[in-house]
Amino acid sequence: MSDLLHGERVLLGVSGGIAAYKAADLVRRLREAGAEVRVVMTEGAQRFVAPLTFQALSGHPVRSSLWDEHAEAAMGHIELARWATRVLVAPASADALARLAHGLAGDLLGTLCLATDAPLAVAPAMNRRMWAHPATQANLATLRARGVAVLGPAEGDQACGEVGAGRMLEPTQIVAALAMLRADATRLAGRRVLITAGPTCEDIDPVRYIGNRSSGKMGFALAEAAAAMGAETTLVAGPVALATPAGVSRVDVRSAAQMREAVLAALPGQDLFIAAAAVADYAPAQAAADKIKKTGESLTLALVRTPDILAEVAARADRPFTVGFAAETREVEAYARDKLVRKRLDMIAANRVGLPGLGFEADDNALSVYWADGGAEIGVAPKPLVARRLLQLIADRMEHRAA
Template sequence: MAIRGKHILLGVCGGIAAYKSAYLTRLLVKAGARVQVVMTPDATHFITPLTLSTLSGNPVLVDYFDTATGTWNNHVHLALGADAIVVAPASANTLAKFAHGLCDNLLCAIYLSAKSPVFIAPAMDLDMWAHGSTQSNIKQLQSFGNRIIPPGTGELASGLSGEGRLAEPDDILQALTSFFSADLPLSGKKALVTAGPTWEAIDPVRYIGNHSSGKMGYALAAQLHRLGADVTLVSGPTNLDAPHGVHFVGVTSAAEMLDACLAYFDHSDITVMSAAVADYTPNAVADRKIKKTGDGLTLELVKTKDILATLGSRKRAGQLLIGFALETHDEQSHARAKLQQKNLDFIVLNSMRDEGAGFAGDTNKITIIDRQNQAETFTLKSKTEVAADICDRIMRMLKPSGG
């Protein structure tokens, strides 16, 4: 779903419709969103913070300063950390405050600091909703770029019937889903990315590994997500945080990475294999730490199963499979051979002879080689920029011919 992994800040205002915020929180969490609830003080009279904290999995925030924990709730950080702010229910009082820049509670301060899209779902009695002041405030809020999720019509808490009911939680979820899905070039596509090294155990405390930092793969996962793809990142051990919005699967060994890739590959439209997978693994793993005896240690190594070749043999029409090649000599000939042998759509070549490229650093220098043997070499760039170049090539390949 488009909102999986999104950081949603849910504002809850005082009003009987606040009870629906519990169901909305549950729907958002079920859809994979990370939900931070912020309540106005009046909202706590209608539904308890404990209820929404339990459903969201995060402490509910009400005040600038939490005297119980001594914590300052920084409204700027809260606003900037949200992919979207949703205020549901939004009372007439809060609508007026938002429209005129009043800032007497934490939710108002977050709203005034917001750079992400703001969705406002009003709820109030029909006469309050129809009043000229409220309608003027709604127009003002729309002029600021806020998105209004209009109230529904039906029975109201006052006993009257008419317009003013909070939009149903399912409709609010749909509004968010539609927003995050719209106009993104890879919307509706599923992507699988591998990153980092694999560690092949020798004994319970030692392993064979490599110097891969995972930075290139993580940058690719983040860029594919920004372009609208539903991304699964399978990563070996790194010190990096998973990109927001990306489904993360942590693995250690080459065998674990193979199993994870096989679980997701068949349903992926785009697969980018940037992990540095070990070519060999110990034939036997000691169940205890190997003690230092004698002058040397001999390990019998066996080949790991080739993940890229395995996926290439399963690739169906319409799937894109992209591999990486890190070479030290005869770079292009080795990369072209790998491209053909493993049934790739294109390969991304790194040369260890290029200064600033390869493992660990924040930059990379690549050459993309396609199945027509056309090679395009790029200048040294940040790995974020390199990820954008690779994704541009992916989008060109997905675009229908003549489109």
């Protein structure tokens, strides 16, 4: 572990929360991984852990105020901002996330995050209800759209006595995540990646539609990760309420036919196509011009197959490396491998849907990934981390094929 972060200069921001005690061990783990660490504490953080603890562990004085006359004689906050090769806020409280999202610079940590060119990562830690609150989720969406890496949180027992999402990742997990970000920063550099995400809606009439369940979170996480790994990334998205990831070109569509048109238009020159969208399998043969009135005990709809976008892309002579998704309720491997062969895919990522806390609308996922002569498991983790691991597998297979 001694060289995972060798040469990195990590500016660790510690915000107010009970998880601040974990940040002390995090400093030790970062240094063990080869990083040099300097610590900035908010006023709230100092109520949980004394600055002297971080000074002893990091080997550097702790900074906490914009109004430190000695440190600021030479514009110390700008010097710190320039020094860092990576900024990490851990724990990142709900308040800290809100301040970062709104660009507030009323304290030293907020000022440093605005003044640095170094990549920013946050490790959230808060009560499960605070984590789930729409305001917190909106702030996270804003940060992700700016390219901020969100590490965690984990689920489990909380200091307040509740159980759920909101625990800060363990220090070893944070170090591993930072090492992954570092290693992957240019893994897809020079590659062009096309991803589909979300559902499609096939209109029955002006107020009703049929479609498949999908929040789009997995596909958007893949687009965010691909861009972070250096790829020129295009995202074709069905109707979802998600912010566009930083560095991603987005095309919004509604129906399967529109998604097909957008995919085929963007396909030339792509190196990788990932079909993460939950495209509706059938559409009404004819959408009614006006709302259909409820006049009988039953209603019969004539449905027709929608275009199979994934199979069409995979069948092209100039196809990119093609990855499909399979959401199954049983016999996951059998159905996924059948789809892999039948549609002539390079890889397929499958998951069992309907399990509590995974898949549809959830923040976590787990995938079984298959290719012609092998496979791998991606265990339960937040979707951004699952996306990163899947792209690592894809990059491995692309490099293997090119060798």
